Each structure stands twice: as structure tokens, then as C-alpha cells.
Amino acid sequence: MKISAFRIFFNTGAWLVLAFLVLPLLVVVPVSLTDTSYIGMPKEHLSLQHYESYFTSPEWLHATWTSIWVGLAVAAAATVLGTAFSIGCWFISSRAATIARWVLITPILVPPVVQSLGFYRFWVKLDLIDTYFGVILAHTLLALPYVSISVFAALANLDPRIPQAARSLGASVWQTVVEVIVPAVRPGMLTGAVFAFIVSFDEIVGVLFLTVRRVNTLPKVIWEGIQENIDPTIASVSTFLVIISLVATAIVALRRKTA
């Protein structure tokens, strides 16, 4: 078959756009290896000094650890709440359930600064400012929409006659949910949990409003680093995160291929 101009346009265009998406992520790699004390390409030789300063900095390590465990707590809380919510809505499937689903996805649509303002005033009243619990609570609310969307997507593939069969064979609502529905939607729950972790791990605006000095997450330290002095340690941290993302994407892509 003759290759048409049409086809060439779309194919080259697509690769150019993909390059625009991916290549800027990779610039942090050479910059992280710079032998200078400012952001730039390596001048004389490659150096690991900025990785060393990351691994010897209590501030960076503490913030990394905080982000990880806060993210895990958020993923657990949001997955349990969001899965129960979606399963309930799926069974009810009335107008009220649809409205409930709209309520749960509002955090996707409300601007981050606006919701953070709201959090701040309310968290002051509850005395939750600068506490881990306050951050976990806020992040769980922001993560709930993603869990509910993922679990709902998994439920869309479930035949409603299956739980009906379980019920008519004498299973209680609770047994049906735990033994029939939950195993069926497990992939959706897993996707939701991963999304919830990432939402929490990346979140910055809420953290800037809700924390002062005691609670420091990784995005907050990066944010302050970019604002105050551009230290190449940020490039080292970024390189780690980009590499983790590359590996995660590769795993997902390979699993999809074999599945």
C-alpha cells in the first residue's frame, strides 16, 4: 500500500507530540549529575555529589518518608471508603445515588486553591493545622473521587445477575459484597489505591495551607527549594521520581501486553 501524505502527517505529528511530552521529563537526569553547585549541565565531569547531599540530608529523607507513609494511609482510607461507596451506589442505582456520586467527584472540579482555603478555615476550628491527621484527612477527601471512578469502572463490567444469584441462594448483603463483589472489583480497587497514593504523594496546595513547620512532605520541600534557591538536589530527587515513574509505566504496559 502506498503511504499517503495524510498518514505521514499523523504519524510524524504523533511522535513529535510524544517527544514534547516525554523529553522534558528527562532533562533532570543530566542536570542531577552536574559538578557545579547550581542548576546546569555538567561542566568538567559527572558528579554524584547531589545524590550524596540528598541521602545525607535529614530534611529531605524525613520529607520523603512522611510522603510515603501519609500516601499509604490515604490509599488505605480512601480505598475502603470509596469502594464501599461505589458498591452501595451501584446496588441502589437511583437518582439519589447519582447525586451522591456527583458530590463525591467535586474535588476534581473545584480549584485547588479554593478548596485549600476552605480546609484551612475549618481545620483551624478543629485544631488540625500542622498535624499529620489533618493532612491525611484532606488528602483522603481529594483521593476519594479517583477511587470511586476506578471502582465504578470495574463494576460496569459486572453482570448484575451474579449478585442476584448469590442473594437468591441465601447469601446476606454483607456476604454478597465481601465474597462476590469485592473479588470482582479488585482490579478497580487496586487502580484506585494507586491513584489515591499518587494524589497524596503529589499534593502541594493543600499542604502549603495546612502545614507550618512540623509536617513537611516531599512536594513541600521541593516547592520551597524551587522558590528559594534552585539547588541541584531537587534534580536528583526529580531523577529518582522520574525513574520510578518510568519503571511503573513499563510494568503496567508489560502486564497489559501479557494479560
Next chain:
Amino acid sequence: MPRLTDKARYWMLVLPALAIMIVFYILPVLGIWEISVTEPDLGFGNYVKMTESNAVKTSFILTFRVAAITTVGCLLLGYIVAYTISNFASRVTPLMVALVLLPFWVSVLIRSFSWIVLLGRSGLVNDTLRDLELITRPLRLMHNEFGVLVSMIHVMLPFAVLPMLANMRGISPSYTDAARGLGASEWTAFRSVYFPQTLPGVFSGALLVFVLSLGFFVTPALLGGGRVLMISEYITYQIQEFLAWGLGSALSVALLVATALVLLVAARFMNLKSALLDRH
């Protein structure tokens, strides 16, 4: 103990998440409306101040302009990618999908930092151009609207590609094949047969990108360098620099209302439920 109906049991699954959401999210966001009419004085003083301020007007116009340009840019670039992935199947298609998804996993902060490294005064782009002796003085590539737009398009692009991809996957190739069989050129078949079928995906992508861009904070704040004050940054500025909670809240209400209006207008042209609730 009274026996619960099945329906009540299902609601017991729904309620914990819903209650937490209403108490800790919806109420605090509604609290902003209250602040806007009670601080510093009772009444609509903040709204009067807001409508009279030229700086606010400038910021709103800028916000809508940046969001609109970002949306158009993401749709054009995203369409090309989504079309190629769904129509020119080859061995590299999974790789292309992975490359679209990859930036999703990378923090917006990191992506903005990458653009700062690229576009700064002594950033990689300027350094390269100087080494090639194409320029003598560094170009201003960030701390202006250009820098904000480039990085916003970069951040928002996957949000445009994914809905279009989902939509294009559902389009049967037989209509285009039929048009081709009847003698239409590849371009005509695309324009008058394929393209109209992709409009729902295009609209979902546009809606998502536009709404997210209106309230976006991180990238404009970092790449704008305080010179491109989009409304979100303007709000934090009022609150953190001037402690003007009332005015900041009034601006937040205006931003919320603007976002809601965009959604309402969109609802006239598309099925919001399928675009937002039934994504993926």
C-alpha cells in the same frame, strides 16, 4: 433490633464516604461564601471591591485566555496522538500509549521544575542557542505567558488525549471504509465521516482541560514568576500577603461560580454524566 431493608443496607455502605465528604469538604467550601460576606464587614463590600478593581479584571481575563489557549493547544496536539494510536495500529502502539501515560505518574511539581531548567535565563534552551551563536542575549522564555502556556499544555495534554482515545476506540472503521470505497479521498473521509464521530471525545477533553486550567495554581505560580498572576495565585497573594480573607474568599466564590457556569454551558452540548462520572 429492627430488620433493615436491603436498600437501607446499601445506603450504609454509601454513607461513611458521603458523610465525610459533606462534613469535611462541602461544608468548608461553602464556608468560603460566608467569609466573603462577613469579613472584614458584614455585607457585599468585598464583591464591590472586586468588581471595581482593575487588577482583578486583568487577572480574570488572563486566566480565561490562558485556559482557552491551553485547551486549544491540547486538543490540536492531543488529537494527532489519539488519532494515530487508534487508527494506525502497529507494534509500537502500546509504547505510544505508555508515553502518554508516563507524564501522569510524574508529579506536576517535577514537570514544572523541568520546564524551569529548560526555559530559565541560563536554562538549557538559552545556553544551547548561545553556544550555537544564534543569540547574544538570553531570550525571555519564562516568567511570562509563553512559559506558563508551554508548561500548562505539557501538564494538561494527557487529560485531553485520554478521553479522545476512549472515544476513538469505540468508532467502527467500517464507516470510513465505506466512504473510501465510494471514492472519497482519505482527507474527505476523515473530515466528513470520521471527525464528526470524534466530537464527544473532543468535547470531554476540552471540558476537562479548560476546567482544570481555570483553577490551576502550581505551574503558573512557578513558571509565571509572579508576573503572570492567574486568579488562583491572585487569591493566595491576597490572603498570604495582605491577609485579605474577605476579598480572597470573594474571588474564590467568583472562580467557583465561573467553573460552575462552564460546566452548565458544557452540559447543554454534551452528556456530562458520561464525560465525568463514567470516565476510563
